[in-house]
Amino acid sequence: MSKLYLFPISVFLLFQITFLVTYIASILQNHVVPDVPYISDSATYSPESCIFGQLINTGCVLLGITIYIRYRQIAHVIDHHEVLKELVEKLNKRSLYIGLISAYGISIVANFQETNVRPMHYVGAFTCFGLGSLYLWHSSIISYRLEPYLTLKKALFRIILSVFSTIFFVIVAVCGVISHIKFNGQDPRHWYPSDGGFRYHVASSVSEWIVATIFSFFILSYTDEFKYINFEHPQISFIIIEQEIETTILVEAIDANIEADA
Structure with a gap:
């Protein structure tokens, strides 16, 4: 059994x-305050921000590897089933790019705290959750089109996760904007009911936790498939050495021709 299945499990747990x-x-x-803060609000100040940034960066690397393995898995299936080429090849390539950019967005959120660099934090959040939801849809459609090579039950499960991810992402964005407009307190990290927009804030932050959990379970759903695939090391060649060998062979051939003519 391949050990590639440890990648999605590691991403989920981490x-x-x-x-x-x-x-x-x-x-x-x-x-x-304990009333369901945003995930990133929990990592605004040290030492939490240090722990959060380090672990999330590690998780992003593992997530990127997982997304790439998934891409190569689908590409391999396409190579052996020509009928699938028009159905999923372009989707598969787009899903790779979208997934990697989304993973990079998670890293931006972790390393650019809202209190320090707010614009970059929001860019990272939109990249993470927005493109993340788009990646889920791409992967779900691919799973659906791979039937019967993949069980329809798992494809439908991923589609359901994609639907809820999209819904809660919209709630995060809309309620988040409204809550900040209505907020009249001193510090959003200590958001109390009397500060205004509290209900919208809770709706937005709870939705963010749900979306993050959905993402994690979606990646975890790759586990069973990764048990039955293997990933070989890439081929390495030394260009300079090969060129020197080719040059040596060419020189020897020329010398041999000269001697023959003489």
Whole structure:
């Protein structure tokens, strides 16, 4: 059995543990109120921000590898079933680019705190959740079109996750904007019901946690498929050495011709 299945499991566990650890740490440090803060709000101040940034960066690398393995898996299926080429080849390539950019967006969110560089934090959040939802849709459609090579049950499960991801992403964005417009408190990290827009804030932050959890479970759904594929090391060639060998052979051939003519 291949060990590639450990990648989606690692991504799932690492993200969930990171969210939970930073949430608990931020509450113990009194950096946020326990009433469901945004995930990134739990990692605004040190030491939570240090832990969050380090673990999320590691998770993004593992996520990128997982997305690439998934891309190569589908590409291999296409190579052996020509009928699928028109159905999923372009989708598969787009899903790779979208997925990698989304993973990079997660890293931006982790490293550019809202209190320090707000515009970049929002760009990262939109890249992460917006393109992340788009990646889910691409992968779900691919799974559906691969039937019967992939079970219809799993494809429908991924489609359901994509639907809920999109719905809650919209709630995150809309309620988040409204809540900040209505907010009249001092610090959004300590958002109380009397500060205005509290209900919208809770709706937005809860939705963010749901979207992040959906993403994690979606990646986890690759586990069974990764058990039955193997990934070989890329071929390495030394261009300079090969050129020198070719040059040596050419010189020897010329010398041989000269001697023959003489």
